[in-house]
Amino acid sequence: MSFKSLDELRAACLDLPAGSFEAEATVAQRQITLTKPQGSLGRLEEIAGWLARWQSRDMPKLDRVKTIIFAGNHGVTTQGVSAYPAEVTVQMVKNFANGGAAINQLARISNAELEVIPLDLDQPTADFTQAPAMSEAEFLAAINTGYEAVDKNLDLICLGEMGIGNTTPAAALAAALFGSDDVQNWTGRGTGVDDAGLKRKIAAIEAGLARHKAALGNPLQIAACLGGRELAAILGATLAARHHGVPVLLDGFVCTAAIAPLARLHQQGLAHVLAAHVSAEPGHHRLLEALELKPLLDLGMRLGEGSGACLAVNLVRSALECHVRMASFDEAGVSES
Numbered sequence: 133m134s135f136k137s138l139d140e141l142r143a144a145c146l147d148l149p150a151g152s153f154e155a156e157a158t159v160a161q162r163q164i165t166l167t168k169p170q171g172s173l174g175r176l177e178e179i180a181g182w183l184a185r186w187q188s189r190d191m192p193k194l195d196r197v198k199t200i201i202f203a204g205n206h207g208v209t210t211q212g213v214s215a216y217p218a219e220v221t222v223q224m225v226k227n228f229a230n231g232g233a234a235i236n237q238l239a240r241i242s243n244a245e246l247e248v249i250p251l252d253l254d255q256p257t258a259d260f261t262q263a264p265a266m267s268e269a270e271f272l273a274a275i276n277t278g279y280e281a282v283d284k285n286l287d288l289i290c291l292g293e294m295g296i297g298n299t300t301p302a303a304a305l306a307a308a309l310f311g312s313d314d315v316q317n318w319t320g321r322g323t324g325v326d327d328a329g330l331k332r333k334i335a336a337i338e339a340g341l342a343r344h345k346a347a348l349g350n351p352l353q354i355a356a357c358l359g360g361r362e363l364a365a366i367l368g369a370t371l372a373a374r375h376h377g378v379p380v381l382l383d384g385f386v387c388t389a390a391i392a393p394l395a396r397l398h399q400q401g402l403a404h405v406l407a408a409h410v411s412a413e414p415g416h417h418r419l420l421e422a423l424e425l426k427p428l429l430d431l432g433m434r435l436g437e438g439s440g441a442c443l444a445v446n447l448v449r450s451a452l453e454c455h456v457r458m459a460s461f462d463e464a465g466v467s468e469s
């Protein structure tokens with residue numbers, strides 16, 4: 133699938149499969165028979181049902197789990213909004229390839245494949261305080277890269293990102309979609325900017341929102357004007373996952389902001405997405421609440437690169453293992469209540 137216009141993309145965002153409620157109900161019925169007090173595995177029971185619904189399988193599988201990291205660079209870094217220089221993006225992409233990053237360890241331990249997709253790293257997006265971050269063509273190219281990266285045969289996908297400066301577009305998107313009056317409440321320190329940097333970040337986001345005021349009613353235009361290539365690719369990948377019946381584990385603030393436009397376009401747009409964790413970035417908690425997503429983990433992480441999502445694969449595997457391998461009351465000869 134390759135979207136040629138924003139209208140075509142919008143139409144695809146409105147045409148979303150609902151998954152199999154039947155498979156989800158079958159899971160709930162089996163859960164009742166397993167040797168545990170009713171409901172005692174809490175959200176692990178829900179997770180098994182969620183996998184079944186989106187895989188459309190009574191007995192879900194986790195044979196092929198994959199993490200994709202999309203990487204992009206941002207013109208707005210010239211406003212002094214990050215604690216690190218922009219060249220770290222490309223340096224970290226090399227580190228991913230050499231197996232030296234946190235995500236390499238987490239992916240291995242979660243038994244997840246890892247793919248890193250750099251998006252025109254030598255060509256940062258425009259500084260959104262001065263111009264739209266991306267032209268429509270650039271935005272659609274990034275969406276299409278993300279869409280095409282998702283293989284139909286996956287059982288679960290973790291989405292992650294790498295991009296120095298990208299908590300600034302993430303906060304700008306969150307503010308543009310869910311309330312632009314209090315930018316300071318969407319804006320945090322990202323990689324650790326100091327007080328002066330935080331002030332510059334808030335000012336840049338306010339300037340961006342003012343400059344792109346005309347786009348604010350349109351979620352896809354917001355994503356093009358204020359977002360970034362890796363954020364657009366994550367949005368495209370999330371849409372593809374929905375169309376292909378692949379459940380999604382979502383990482384931190386940046387990934388959540390990236391896919392928020394889909395929630396704005398369709399009431400059930402993120403039903404196939406589970407928030408793996410809430411990051412330490414203060415806007416993430418608020419954004420998850422606005423999206424009615426309940427994070428699985430709260431470990432004070434603020435790394436990005438798909439780390440929180442990949443960590444939560446272990447929880448999803450645990451949920452499935454209990455669902456598939458536990459004995460029933462009958463099988464084990466355990467008395468029911």
Ligand SMILES: O=C(O)c1ccc[n+]([C@@H]2O[C@H](COP(=O)([O-])O)[C@@H](O)[C@H]2O)c1
Pocket residue numbers: 213214215216293294295296297298299300321322323324325383384385386387411412413416433434435436437
């Ligand atoms: O997604 C998050 O929750 C998150 C929170 C803080 C930092 N990050 C990562 O840090 C980078 C962005 O931080 P910054 O300060 O450069 O905007 C980018 O590479 C993200 O992967 C990510």
Ligand SMILES: Cc1cc2nc[nH]c2cc1C
Pocket residue numbers: 216220224293294295323435436437
């Ligand atoms: C070193 C480093 C690693 C990262 N991984 C994701 N974002 C990052 C930002 C920095 C600065």
